Amino acid sequence: MLDILIKNGTIIDGTGKPAYQADVGVANGRIAMIAHHIEQNAARTIDARELCVSPGFIDPHTHSDGPLLVNRQAESKIRQGVTTEIIGNCGISVAPIAGEAISEISARMAKIDLDVTWRSMGEYLDQLRKPGVAVNVVALIGHNTIRGSVLGYKNVQPSPKQQAAMEQLVDEAMAQGARGLSTGLYYPPGYYAATDEVVGLARVLRKHGGIYTSHVRSESDTVLESIAEAFEIGEKAEVPVEVSHVKIEGYHNYGKLDRLLAMMDDVLTTGRPIGFDQYPYTAAGTWLSTALPYWASIGGAQAIAERMKDPDVRAKLHRSWKEERLEWDNRLGVRDWSEIIISDFPGRPDLLGKSIADIAEAEGKNPLDTVFDLLISSNGLADAIWFTQDENIVQTLMKHPLVTIGSDGRALRPEGVLGRRKAHPRNYGTFPRVLGRYAREKKVLTLEEAVKKMTSMTAERFGLTDRGIIREQAWADITLFNARTVSDTATYTDPHKYPEGIPYVIVNGQIVIDNNQHTGALPGQVL
Ligand SMILES: [Zn+2]
Structure with a gap:
């Protein structure tokens, strides 16, 4: 007996291979079988005749650390088909915290009425696990948070002892379940850090198999040098690198695109473990x-x-x-x-x-x-x-084979404290916008390419095994969308709008979005 049977869907398996028709059976949280016709009984059958059956989307770049504790249903993300969120980006994680970082993070969390009661990464992750969240979560350690914890928020350099203290915080947080280190070298106090400070911290990731992600030092005048710095940090620390929300900011810098593409092509040819993610909008937030x-x-x-x-x-x-x-x-x-x-x-x-x-x-x-x-x-x-950005550059970068899709957003909902702010439409629209506006309408990507950039590529980069793919024995993180209607509806002036055309979302074999309704299920795991 299957838990769920998805009948007559069009499978887009996440690898970029052409779509095909099949039934998908789910049992015990995993994809139990994929076949042309499955006759077995199931507790629940979904008719997917009009729908694409895709791996759940993996969002490599989010700031949902606080919001997930306020909105465990993760509405604005799960309704986009996102089944895994990677949090703690841009150097700004909410754990681990000590020293001055406690008051800084507490002030930011007070904006969403969230009391900061944790200190370590382990304590924070426990709060996610109990009573649970709708999406799977991968946690990164924020460099600014680590630096604020040890050095405060001033323009100072660490003593060897302070550097060791920061490295120890990274080591402990990795041991407690984090999967990498993020920097926001654009933001103070990360901006004050020399490259070697970050190399030292990133080196700690090696023994844990962690990844280094970066909002680089500048995305405008020195964007190329800043991306080169991220490459250098990865090379010296011998860890994989993810360049966050790749872009060129400032109209006077748009001419740097060709040189940026040349750098990316070089990564592709040499096969170094470096990736990029992007949000499909011309405005930053x-x-x-x-x-x-x-x-x-x-x-x-x-x-x-x-x-x-x-x-x-x-x-x-x-x-x-x-x-x-x-x-x-x-x-x-x-x-x-x-x-x-x-x-x-x-x-x-x-x-x-x-x-x-x-x-x-x-x-x-x-x-x-x-x-x-x-x-x-x-x-x-x-x-x-x-x-700050140019539409043509957004589209050109989107097409590059090293670029995946990420929201840079939070798991919001229109009701309550998270709906009070105006917010960026990417919080609600990133993934459907790529499927609708960029794949279907503008043909910047094929549907299969678009799904690959939202699933298997990100799973591979972040070391998430058996996710981001529709394959027997993979975890049953599954998003069903209508390729003809899927679209974002959130705008800059009216951002708290759920997308259309994504009627079912399944996380670890449990239905979270059922015929466009949130079931209240919280099956997400800390990965
Ligand atoms: Zn950022």
């Missing part, structure tokens, strides 16, 4: 405080807010805006202030969806002063969406 030069962003969110009250600092920033405009452009990546939109602002829903230019005009202020004042009144915690 991150902290408003990243608008500031690094010297003005020392010390975490609260310290930044305090600093913005200092008239001397503000005068210095105004002078720098006049004298070092190119540096600001490189950091901002936008053409003007109308291309930065407020997406989250504690206590001020009226500001959501407004651009810096709008707010400056309404308040009769200079846009720079507007940014400083917004940082003060949000205690440094405002978030924004930044229109």
Whole structure:
């Protein structure tokens, strides 16, 4: 007796092989059989005549660390067909925490009404396991969190003893179930770290079989050098590398695409263990405080807010805006202030969806002063969406054989605290957008290629065995979607919208999305 029988579906197995018709039987959490006609009885039969049967999507780049504890049903992800989330990216994990990182992470988690009661990676993962989550989770250790724990958030270099303390935190967290280290060298305090500091930390991953992922130091003026640094770290530490959300930011940098592609082709030819992921949008989403030069962003969110009250600092920033405009452009990546939109602002829903230019005009202020004042009144915690990228570059990178799909998003839901912020549409739309807009409509990828970039490629990179593939004995993480209708509906102005055309999602052999409804099942495992 089977648990689930999926009849008459079109199998897209995740390897990139052409689609074919077959029935799929699920028993004991795994795919028990795949055959042209399965006659066995099943507790539940799903008629998949109109549907593609694909491995559940694996999201290599998420920030769901906190949200999964607030939204265990992982609505915005599971409804995209995502069955595994890789959390702790961009150097920002919520565990392990010590020292100054406790208050910094607690302040960020307070935005979603989440109490930080854990310290170690093991304690955090236990909170995910009990009472469970809808999706499987792979945890990365964030370098900024480790650095904040040992050195605080200042521009300092570690002593040998402090370096050893950071390495020990990585070692312990890996032993407790993490699967790699992420850096956000673009963000302070990661930005202050020399390459060798990261090499030292990444070297600890080797004995655990871990991966190094990076939001590289710059995605604009020095994007090529920054990606080369990620390669170097992987080479010196002898660990695989994942370059996160590959992109070129800033219109004056778009001409660097050919050189970036040459670097990627070289990785392909030499067969080094290096991969890239990408979100299918031309806007980034991150902290408003990243608008500031690094010297003005020392010390975490609260310290930044305090600093913005200092008239001397503000005068210095105004002078720098006049004298070092190119540096600001490189950091901002936008053409003007109308291309930065407020997406989250504690206590001020009226500001959501407004651009810096709008707010400056309404308040009769200079846009720079507007940014400083917004940082003060949000205690440094405002978030924004930044229109920094070019559609043609997004499509060209998507086609590259080393690029997979990742959301850079969180597991949100429209109701409650997670729906309060404006958010980036990628939280709800990434995977269906690639299937609908980029595969079906624009033909940037075939459907089989698109699914491969969402499943087996990511499983392989992160060492997830028996996942990301429709094959007998693989785990039954399965997404059923309608290739003719699958699409994202979330937009920048109306982001909390579930996609269409993904009526069934199965995680470890349990149905989580059943005929478009969430069953409440929490079958996800910490992998
Ligand atoms: Zn990032």
